[in-house]
Amino acid sequence: MQSTVNYLWHTDDLLGQGATASVYKARNKKSGELVAVKVFNTASYLRPREVQVREFEVLRKLNHQNIVKLFAVEETGGSRQKVLVMEYCSSxxxxxxxxxxxxxxxxxxxxxxxxxxxxxxxxxxxxxxxxxxxxxxxxxEAVPGQRASSxxxxxxxxxxxxxxxxxxxxxxxxxxxxxxxxxxxxxxxxxxxxxxxxxxxxxxxxxxxxxxxxxxxxxxxxxxxxxxxxxxxxxxxxxxxxxxxxxxxxxxxxxxxxxxxxxxxxxxxxxxxxxxxxxxxxxxxxxxxxxxxxxxxxxxxxxxxxxxxxxxxxxxxxxxxxxxxxxxxxxxxxxxxxxxLQRVIVHVFSLSQAVLHHVYIHAHNTIAIFLEAVYEQTRVAPQHQKFLFEGHFWVLEPNLSAQHIAHTTASSPLTLLSTASETPKGLAFKDPAQDIPKFFPKVDLQADYTTAKSVLGAGYQALWLARTLLAGQELMLRGLYWCVETFQATCRRTLEVTRMALLFLSSSLGTESVAGMTEMQELKKVTELRSRLRALAEALSRCSHSITESQTSLSNLRSELLKNRDQVHADRSIQQIQYCLDKMNLIYKQFKKSRMRPGLGYNEEQIHKLDKVNFSRLAKRLLQLFQETCVQKYQTSLVTHGRWMREVHETRNHLRMVGCSVAAYNTEAQGAQESLSKILDQVSHQLLQDRTREAQVSPPLTAPYPSPALTDLVLQMQELCEEMKLLAFDLQDNNRVIEGLSRPPSAPDS
The missing domain is CATH 1.10.510.10 (Transferase(Phosphotransferase) domain 1)
Structure with missing residues (x-):
């Protein structure tokens, strides 16, 4: 035991040693507080006086949270060696x-x-x-008045x-x-x-x-x-x-x-x-x-x-x-x-690449700068970037501050959609099994320790990669699931609007011509308009059928995604790798302890040899799990993800085209309805004038009003036109959603 006036330590509690001093873990004699003491040896006093006192002076001058604190400068009792009493860092x-x-x-x-x-x-x-x-x-460059975020x-x-x-x-x-x-x-x-x-x-x-x-x-x-x-x-x-x-x-x-x-x-x-x-x-x-x-x-x-x-x-x-x-x-x-250090991290998972990106951005930057940073990492141009967050589209206005971006984590990132259809590359990594050393048959405590340490390091790298690959599969499935849910909602909305249009058109087409119109010139126009509306109804019916097929396809894809998600959640390869690592770690710690000894007895040496065999067996099992389970499943998931992404792109483009067709048919139908309404309105007005003139010549047997059938038809046409205007608004809104999902396939990426 050694001590100063206020501190006590044992020379076995050595923390570090240099040419001029040794550092020990010590305790305050009164409070029991743990400290570190730096005890200078004889060689340190051979240095010039100014060099000897320099460390004391420097530490006394400095006071910072990231510098080890100097508490006191004392001397040992017997040899009167200088002792620096400092903050103890236990880790x-x-x-x-x-x-x-x-x-x-x-x-x-x-x-x-x-x-x-x-x-x-x-x-x-x-x-x-x-x-x-x-x-x-x-x-x-900082924004005037903007302070550091940390x-x-x-x-x-x-x-x-x-x-x-x-x-x-x-x-x-x-x-x-x-x-x-x-x-x-x-x-x-x-x-x-x-x-x-x-x-x-x-x-x-x-x-x-x-x-x-x-x-x-x-x-x-x-x-x-x-x-x-x-x-x-x-x-x-x-x-x-x-x-x-x-x-x-x-x-x-x-x-x-x-x-x-x-x-x-x-x-x-x-x-x-x-x-x-x-x-x-x-x-x-x-x-x-x-x-x-x-x-x-x-x-x-x-x-x-x-x-x-x-x-x-x-x-x-x-x-x-x-x-x-x-x-x-x-x-x-x-x-x-x-x-x-003053930047914030926005986690972005590129669905087309199947890669998670960390985008470092200043909170005071604009979203336009963020979109450019995303482009630098993903090569997806800002105009082709669409984001989903927690299952919903997240609209990012370029002129707003980056503070408006959602708070993300590695497990809850922004999901990036791109209009380009590409084969997912996935995470680039090196197989930890490459270049790992093997034990020599002969017992060499230092060499065995070094080999075990290298192999164990490769095992921990395999564990980290396995977790990363599994998390990537989950993000792929989740992002695709959100796309499917969004597209299904689009299908339902488009289908509802299409069926409403068909209902209105059927109502119009089902109304019989009124008496007295057969002698009028407008009859031909009415017939043509009704024929045109009938053709539009048939086209909308085909669109409705096409949307229903898309719904069926999306439902099938959704079922596949849920099935694969359950399989990913049921995967136990991470736990199996961790089990192997825990066993290997126990052997490694024993090797670490043994290397400090001059040699082993016969029985200890036999145990050491068995430990080497077990360590090698566990390492082989671990790497086998990584390569044949984790990597193969990941590669299979990338292939499947690529196929599903192509389906998603096709569905998105199909919905965009159907939506455009429905909008065009609706516009045309609205025009036809307005024309038909005007003609019927004119017919009604003409009949009213004729009846009025007849009534002036001879008293009418009935009131001078158009027939109830014609009146009902005119009112129905007017109501139908108003409904079609609302329908056009709904379709325009729906098309904006579809356009948000996609751009024409021929659009350039930059």
Whole structure:
């Protein structure tokens, strides 16, 4: 046990160890509160006095939620070693999070954004303001009077920390600690300011600190390769370290990897970082003495959405730049990261692609900008974008603010309909079974642990993909179901209007000609009009029959969708994969514990061999489930989805044409009815005049009014015309709905 005046710790509770100090978990003697104590060793006192006190001074100067707090500086009782008493972060570091097999291929998007926010906050301390103003593109221009949407914006942290003009010089995942907040959220805090120092605007430094994988190439050349050079370093060296850290968090691996690894091939490591082309964010050498391969995008195994990747990649490309003159400054870096963090995410599921997109948009932007962002990811032009949300059409007016867009989630996105009929491509992914290692027959505790960790990481990637593929199937079925329901409602409405028109036409055609009309010139016109109305009635009857057929087809499709939805809900492959992972995880933890031992006894070694066999069997079963159940079902669902989408497109186009025909027939019928009404009105008026003249010559036996049959016919025609006008209004409204579902197939996409 060791102690200071107020704190007590055991040397077994080691949290971390470096060249000059060790960090332990300790307790306050009075309150029992857990803290972390950094105890400096003898070697630390060989450093110059100003270097020894620098960390104390830096921590005392800084006060930020994303920096580990300094509580006190004390001394041990006997050796009087300096002890920093600091905030204890119980959940390890970002490195330990990334070392977990669950994150072998990078963090989930939500967690990565937390890391980005915390790194953007605290790394404002990496240096003073740049001398040049940031180059902000038009998409980042703020609306006058518009404030950032997040109270924890990166700018707030930047303003506080940049005032202190400090460069950290050892930014890496191991120096970003993690703790859980009261609501279970991750909070990341920068620690280890042993290499930090204050630096003015144009001041340079020559001393070298840091961890080699995260070092700026100029510092790497001197510190690792030991090559003499006269270069000085500015505050932007931290930006390189931030870039490597963010790439590591996004992908689970380092961006620059020579054959054999960074620590084994240092010359090639330096060559990769210095020869990197502009715009490249990663470089690897896959064969000994082989060529270098450059990447300009994040790998397909990355879990970040393409929407976030499109925002992140330009940042990485501009801070992973060797030449300091070409590298972004901190103002530009924080402007761009703040821009990402202040955006809202709109989840959009493209029904024609069968892909879920994350669209990052500012709340103060217009919907027109959102529609363009959707186009960038889906290639569906704004004029051809129609959206459904929770089963209803969601009309987006381009001039309105993006705040009017519905609140979406990954499980409840906007569903995008496109007029183009294309084969769904689905999610692009890499099979986790590719390139996974196998156990060597010989017992090698370190090698067995490493192999188990890699295989388990592939298993967790398979689980994540399986969940993503299953969620995609659910979104496909749900989106199609909503389309079918919408089209059925359109069918019912069109059919109702068509039947009303037929009823009115039948009523008109069923009325007999009145007596006295046979001698009139208008009889021929009446006959022609009635013949025309009869033809229209027959055409509307055919439309009614066609709509009924569409209803039957949609009902059949609806039944298929419900059947497939039940099958998706009954799928248990996720639970089976999770079961295999739980069993594998127990063996992995045992391997992790065993690797720290010098060797195993005979019985323990036999158990270890059996564990390897069981682990391999479980891994084979897991990957088999993924490939033969999850992937095959997904691929089958894509084929079926494509067939159903073609049916939906055909039905939509058919309904549009039928709706147009009904509208045209209705217009024509309305004109015929009005003509017929006018003729009958004229006949009625003429008969009335004739009867009046006859009455003046001789007293009438009956009242001088037209016959009841003719009067009823005229009134019926007038009523029918009014009904047809209402019918025309209904059809116009109905056609607007149909037109909203589709454009003519020949319409261009852009």
């Amino acid at each position: 390890g570091s970002l490195l330990s999070v990334l070392e977990s097999p669950e994150n072998a291929f990078g963090l989930p998007e939500e967690e990565f954004l937390v890391v980005l926010r915390c790194v953007a906050h605290v790394n404002a301390l990496s240096g003073p303001k740049d001398s040049l103003p940031p180059k902000v593109s038009p998409r980042h 109270p924890l914006s990166a700018v707030a942290g930047m303003n506080h920390l940049r005032e202190n003009g400090i460069v950290h010089r050892d930014i890496k995942p191991g120096n970003i600690l993690r703790l859980l907040g009261e609501e279970g959220q991750s909070i990341y805090k920068l620690t280890d300011f042993g290499a930090a120092r204050e630096l003015d605007d144009d001041e340079k430094f020559v001393s070298v600190y840091g961890t080699e994988e995260y070092l700026h190439p100029d510092m790497y050349e001197r510190a690792v390769l030991r090559k003499p050079q006269q270069k000085t370093f500015g505050v932007t060296v931290d930006l390189w370290s931030i870039g490597v850290t963010l790439y590591h968090a996004a992908t689970g691996s380092l961006p620059f990897v020579p054959f054999g690894g960074p620590r084994r091939n240092k010359e090639m490591m330096y060559r990769i970082t210095t020869e990197k082309p502009a715009g490249a964010i990663a470089g690897t050498q896959k064969e000994e003495n082989g060529p270098l391969e450059w990447s300009y995008t994040l790998p397909v195994t990355c879990r970040l959405s393409l929407g976030l990747q499109s925002q992140l990649v330009p940042i990485l490309a501009n801070i992973l730049e060797v030449e300091q003159a070409k590298c972004w400054g901190f103002d530009q870096f924080f402007a761009e990261t703040s821009d990402i």
